[in-house]
Amino acid sequence: MDIVGFFGKKLEEKTGIKEIACKGMIRLAFRDAGIDSTTYKIEDYKKVFSDHLKSRFEKSGIDDPSTLANFMVSELIKNQGIFTMSA
Secondary structure, three states: OOHHHHHHHHHHHHHOOOHHHHHHHHHHHHHHHOOOOOOOOHHHHHHHHHHHHHHHHHHHOOOOHHHHHHHHHHHHHHOHHHHHHHO
């Protein structure tokens, strides 16, 4: 399963920003963290969404970056079974 694609779509639905840009932002947040975005470790995704993606939201001028980062972590937790099975 393409986890970055899954979350890129979720982010697009939430923000109205095109999915390709959302996926790019997620990949860049992983690069900022020094973590491979193809990892299947839930804890890595939590850290990246909570810290690095939130920082990217702030730098991009996206409204309410904390709420958006929390939404991404919430979606991760809600869907973690899907990712665990695909690993």
